Amino acid sequence: MEKEKANLSVLAEKVSTSVINPCHLSYCPTMDLLALATQDERVHVFRLNGQRVFGVSKKEPISKVTSIRWKPNGNVSVFSLIFDIQAYFAHSGKIMYEKDYSTPSKAPICCLGWASNFTDVAAIRKRMANREAGVVLDDLMTSTDNASSPDYAPELPIELAFVDVANTLPKLSTLPVAGSQGDVFSSRVSLDTLFKPLPIGSADRADVLIIGHEDGTIHLSMSEDFSIGKFTLQDAELSLSNSKPFLYCSHPLSTTHALLCSRMSTSFQEIQLVPFDLRLVSIAGRQLSLLASKITELHSLHRYLRQVQEQLSTEIRTSQDLPSRFMRNINETLLEKSDCTWVHAAYHLAVTGHCYPEVKEWLVDELGERGHKRWEKAVNIGYEGVRRLTHENLLPALDRLSVLISRLRGLSRFQSSDYSLGLSTLELDNMLDSVNCLQLLAHQLLKCAVSELHQFAAFSTWLRHEIEKQAADPTSASAQEIAEKDMSFDHSSILEYIQGAMQHTQMLAYTANEGDGGRPGDLEAEGGLLFELYKKQMNNDSNGPRSQRQLPGIAGLLKHFEKQSGVFFEHISETQRRNIQIGVPTSLGVGDPTCADARMVDEVGRTSFGLIEDQLEAD
Numbered sequence: 001m002e003k004e005k006a007n008l009s010v011l012a013e014k015v016s017t018s019v020i021n022p023c024h025l026s027y028c029p030t031m032d033l034l035a036l037a038t039q040d041e042r043v044h045v046f047r048l049n050g051q052r053v054f055g056v057s058k059k060e061p062i063s064k065v066t067s068i069r070w071k072p073n074g075n076v077s078v079f080s081l082i083f084d085i086q087a088y089f090a091h092s093g094k095i096m097y098e099k100d101y102s103t104p105s106k107a108p109i110c111c112l113g114w115a116s117n118f119t120d121v122a123a124i125r126k127r128m129a130n131r132e133a134g135v136v137l138d139d140l141m142t143s144t145d146n147a148s149s150p151d152y153a154p155e156l157p158i159e160l161a162f163v164d165v166a167n168t169l170p171k172l173s174t175l176p177v178a179g180s181q182g183d184v185f186s187s188r189v190s191l192d193t194l195f196k197p198l199p200i201g202s203a204d205r206a207d208v209l210i211i212g213h214e215d216g217t218i219h220l221s222m223s224e225d226f227s228i229g230k231f232t233l234q235d236a237e238l239s240l241s242n243s244k245p246f247l248y249c250s251h252p253l254s255t256t257h258a259l260l261c262s263r264m265s266t267s268f269q270e271i272q273l274v275p276f277d278l279r280l281v282s283i284a285g286r287q288l289s290l291l292a293s294k295i296t297e298l299h300s301l302h303r304y305l306r307q308v309q310e311q312l313s314t315e316i317r318t319s320q321d322l323p324s325r326f327m328r329n330i331n332e333t334l335l336e337k338s339d340c341t342w343v344h345a346a347y348h349l350a351v352t353g354h355c356y357p358e359v360k361e362w363l364v365d366e367l368g369e370r371g372h373k374r375w376e377k378a379v380n381i382g383y384e385g386v387r388r389l390t391h392e393n394l395l396p397a398l399d400r401l402s403v404l405i406s407r408l409r410g411l412s413r414f415q416s417s418d419y420s421l422g423l424s425t426l427e428l429d430n431m432l433d434s435v436n437c438l439q440l441l442a443h444q445l446l447k448c449a450v451s452e453l454h455q456f457a458a459f460s461t462w463l464r465h466e467i468e469k470q471a472a473d474p475t476s477a478s479a480q481e482i483a484e485k486d487m488s489f490d491h492s493s494i495l496e497y498i499q500g501a502m503q504h505t506q507m508l509a510y511t512a513n514e515g516d517g518g519r520p521g522d523l524e525a526e527g528g529l530l531f532e533l534y535k536k537q538m539n540n541d542s543n544g545p546r547s548q549r550q551l552p553g554i555a556g557l558l559k560h561f562e563k564q565s566g567v568f569f570e571h572i573s574e575t576q577r578r579n580i581q582i583g584v585p586t587s588l589g590v591g592d593p594t595c596a597d598a599r600m601v602d603e604v605g606r607t608s609f610g611l612i613e614d615q616l617e618a619d
Contacts, residue, residue, distance in 0.1 A: 012048035024065055030074030033090060037065040043079055054093025067112035072207055075193060080109040085211065094190040101211060101219060111212030113248030116205050119285045121253050162290065166403050167197045173392045175307055185304055194300050198293040206281050206289050212245035223292035225299035229573045233274060237585055243272060246593040251600040255281045258600060262593045271588040280579035284421060291421055294408055301401045302562065308393045309554050312386060312511040319382020320505065323375055330362045346498045349466065350491060360470045372467055376460045383453040386507060390446045398439050405432045422575030427568045434561045436531045441554050444538065445510040452505060455497035458490040510553045
């Protein structure tokens with residue numbers, strides 16, 4: 001009996017102005033979007049009606065697209081270059097992250113795969129076996145919240161464990177556009193997608209990102225930023241020497257994944273099937289999804305805080321540039337003629353009312369009302385920017401980070417004794433201590449900004465008065481009216497600003513990098529609770545002169561927190577890598593990797609592999 005021929009209907013058609021690379025086409029699993037690469041190494045995402053959603057151009061002449069994949073939920077498109085991986089939001093086209101994978105392996109990336117695994121396969125099969133509910137695998141894969149399904153049976157202890165108080169916190173505010181790295185935080189859509197809470201019903205699956213290199217190195221990640229680490233095919237099996245992975249396949253109901261590898265012999269290429277079992281998915285269960293989600297969020301929060309710190313430092317430096325130029329001009333004149341600086345002359349003028357001739361000439365002819373307005377505008381914008389970034393961005397992000405670490409700390413204390421997630425309560429306590437220090441410095445920065453802004457307002461009013469006073473004729477009636485206003489100024493605030501913030505704002509001590517004048521210090525050598533050290537130093541600085549030994553500011557603490565979190569992540573990855581087992585490779589004969597495809601099929605609990613290739617035949 002002859003098989004009926006399948007009739008495929010055309011869904012859409014578009015004529016491209018650029019030559020399309022037929023090896024790099026990827027269809028979104030949940031939306032009608034198509035990602036493709038052209039011969040000039042540009043990536044475009046189109047809707048089926050031909051409308052272009054967004055495009056990505058190559059940054060360097062040597063950049064070459066090697067693969068394109070979609071995240072299983074369709075929200076993120078990822079493509080690989082020679083050594084880099086770039087991920088973009090499907091809704092906005094904003095870059096989610098860009099990573100360099102040349103460190104794990106010096107060989108170029110040749111294989112990319114993104115799959116999803118159910119953590120509780122038995123429960124999923126039970127739901128699929130219920131014919132009355134009519135649940136199929138595609139419905140479970142495309143559902144974003146299985147808890148809303150009518151056949152979903154919640155378990156109260158598990159649901160309570162997955163309740164996340166972070167969902168009740170206010171949304172993080174967007175940041176001003178500051179280059180490509182900070183562009184992801186400038187969009188409301190991208191920010192909401194990046195910090196989207198994990199739905200309770202979708203915690204039963206784990207996303208796996210596989211990156212293969214030409215030298216046989218395989219890098220494994222869960223979710224987006226939860227790096228499990230790497231393993232080498234040659235170390236697992238000697239017969240895989242000189243093997244290069246070129247295709248990846250998996251099934252959501254099986255923890256066994258597979259790689260198709262090619263091994264070049266003298267005159268032909270041998271195709272090998274390499275299975276590997278991700279036992280960590282079944283062992284850790286739903287906790288793995290929660291852990292991967294929280295670690296990804298922790299990575300994003302750290303990037304967000306880094307961007308806030310950089311913008312704070314930029315705001316402060318920008319606000320001081322114009323006043324510094326004005327003061328440099330008068331300082332050169334005063335040092336040459338009166339052997340003093342603008343700080344001494346301004347203090348002398350504010351206390352005695354006597355104005356040096358050089359200062360009078362500078363106030364009237366060089367600074368004037370126009371220069372004063374520019375000075376006032378630049379400083380006010382800087383202080384208001386610091387207040388806004390600290391109050392709307394820095395403090396809310398630190399609050400969210402504190403809640404997140406507390407959540408991980410709870411997992412570490414009450415994790416099951418049957419398995420270990422690799423969480424260390426001591427490491428999390430140290431990370432929480434660093435966050436407490438950051439919160440303390442953020443509040444001190446806010447107080448400093450408000451105090452200096454109040455002082456500058458008094459100084460600016462006084463400076464405007466002195467400009468008018470020195471420009472007026474001493475014998476005129478207007479000069480007498482101006483002189484009568486002298487007693488209405490807040491002289492204490494004026495003198496504090498002249499002696500302090502006008503020369504060097506204390507805000508830089510909280511935000512600047514160590515190379516830009518930030519406070520030096522090695523937090524690794526301090527020992528004990530850092531919060532107590534910072535609190536003690538704050539008390540000492542408020543009760544007397546500032547000590548010579550200063551602890552690092554926000555930039556230094558963020559760097560220290562990055563080191564702490566790196567050690568924490570490495571312990572988790574090391575624990576999870578022990579649950580990866582590589583199987584014995586199977587030779588599939590001679591073939592051409594450029595025209596091969598593979599699918600993993602699950603039939604009544606048994607997993608089999610299907611290979612389609614013009615020179616290979618499989619039953």
